[in-house]
Each structure stands twice: as C-alpha cells, then as structure tokens.
Amino acid sequence: MLSFIARRIGIGLIMLVALSVLVFILLRLAPGDPIDAYINPSVPLSMDELAALRERLGLNQPLPIQYFGWLSAALSGDFGYSTQRAGVAVLPLVIERIWPTVLLMAAGLFIAIIVGIAGGIVSAVRRNSALDVGFSVGAFIGISSPAFLTALVGLYLFSVQLRWAPSGGMLTPGAPFSIGDLLSHLILPACLLSIGHAALIMRYMRSSLLEVLNQDYVRTARAKGVKEFWVIIKHATRNALLPVVTLIGSTIGIAIGGAIFLESVFNWPGMGLLLVNAVNTRDYPVIMCATLIVGACVIAVNLLTDITYAAVDPRIQVG
Structure with a gap:
C-alpha cells in the first residue's frame, strides 16, 4: 500500500507540472499582450517605460525561461501578486477562498451521496414499480440538466418567486455571524449542486445493486432465513457500492x-467566483495559483478514492 501511495503521489506531481505548463502556455496564447494586465489603461506609458516594465516582469524573456522562473518561485510558495489588487499576495488570497468552496461542495456531495444511494437502493428493490419509474425519470432529468441552467432556474424559482432562500452571498451583509444564517444561504446552492450528482449516483447504485441481487450468495442468504432488510443492507449493498x-x-x-457556475450565479465567495473574476480581468497569477490548487485537490481525491476502493473490497490488491 505504501509503495502504491508513493507511486500515485509521484504521478500526481507529474500531472501537476503538466497542468501548470498547459495553463501557462494557454494564457500566453490568449489574445492581447500580458503586459496589459499590469498597466492602467487611463495612464499612458511611453515605449521606453513599457519596455522597462516588461523587462522588470521578465516578459521579455523566452517562454521557457518565463515558465521556469515562475515555477522556481512557486515551489518556494511565492505565486506573485494579483495584478488587479495592488499589493495583495496571490497565495493567501486563493487560500482564503478555498473553505467556502469546500463547504459548498461538501454539502452538495453529502446530499448527493445520501439521496443517490438511498434512491438507488429503493429503486432496485422496487424494480419496475411506479416508484422506480418516477425515480428513473427524475434521474434522467437531473443528469440531462446542465449546471448553469439548474442554477438559474433554481435561483429564479426558489429565491425570486417563492422567496424561500436568499438570492446570493454566503452571509447576510451587516448581520452578525450565525450558523442559521450560513445554512440559509448554503442550502439552495448545495441542493442545486447535488442534483446532477445524485441522479448519476442513483442510476449507478440501482444498476449495481440489481446485478448483485442476482448473485448466488444473496440467494443463499435468503435461503438461510436472513431477513430481507439485512440481505439488502449487509450482503448486497456493500458489494454494490464498489x-x-x-x-x-x-x-x-x-x-x-x-x-x-453556482458561485457565479449566487455570488458565493469561493474559488469558482475568484477564477471567473480572474479570467475576466486577466489576472494571470491568480489563475495559475488557483488552477494548481484545484488540480492538486482533484488528484488527492482520486488517490483517496483508490485507497477507499481497496478498503471496501479486500479482494482489490494494490502494489
């Protein structure tokens, strides 16, 4: 297991470097001059001043030298300063936005996992019933609905028309912090984020459980007189979860x-909203740092998924 984890970490680091190279090149290939992000368009600069600024920022160097200069600084924790926020270091700015995104994603995925697994179990046990058909139709609608459409429809319906939830932000401006206020802002975007994922998990869970229910060991458990509830939960569900x-x-x-999309629609102060604003304002240091942190999180989650898979099924061997 330790060698497996070490190898996956090494592969993850290679993927992070490849991601940084790709994003760096794409930003340089974007229309316009990177120097434009560092100057005030209302303050005219002479050609000599522009050349001096370009040299100070290293933008006059060949692209590989620019990249390795950025990489060497990033490895020491220096991701530079935001071009749109004078004197604001990039790394603390990005780290500050991580926990709102983690909170939103954790809440959304928690709802998706609970609803998806429970719905999949019920749908499989009540196969071809009206309940199964209803769950299947709802799952197909959820899978087919793009995130931006779900966010806009949910915002219009539940915030504008029904006024069941706030229309944006993470906390009420000017109000003292409270868990209730936070939850009232969190519940709608978290539920909307969970729709597509819950539908997908439900379909996978139903299909997997139906396959497991036809296995010999399930029929043997029933023949031994094990109650149907424990046959489903103990014998079938665990293997269906793989x-x-x-x-x-x-x-x-x-x-x-x-x-x-959700953070942009609901003005949720997380990584998504920060990235969208950074792209709109061509804040290259923020884009690079935020992209690498997001990539590192995805790689870490995939590693934890592989480890969890091996823990759930002892038959899985890693080496």
Missing part, C-alpha cells in the same frame, strides 16, 4: 466545474 465509490471520487472534479 463502482459507486469510484463514481463519487470522479464526480468531485466535475463538481468543481458546477461550483464555478
């Missing part, structure tokens, strides 16, 4: 993309 565990790990990366 593909679902892998799916849950892979959906976290997808959830980041959905969180970007």
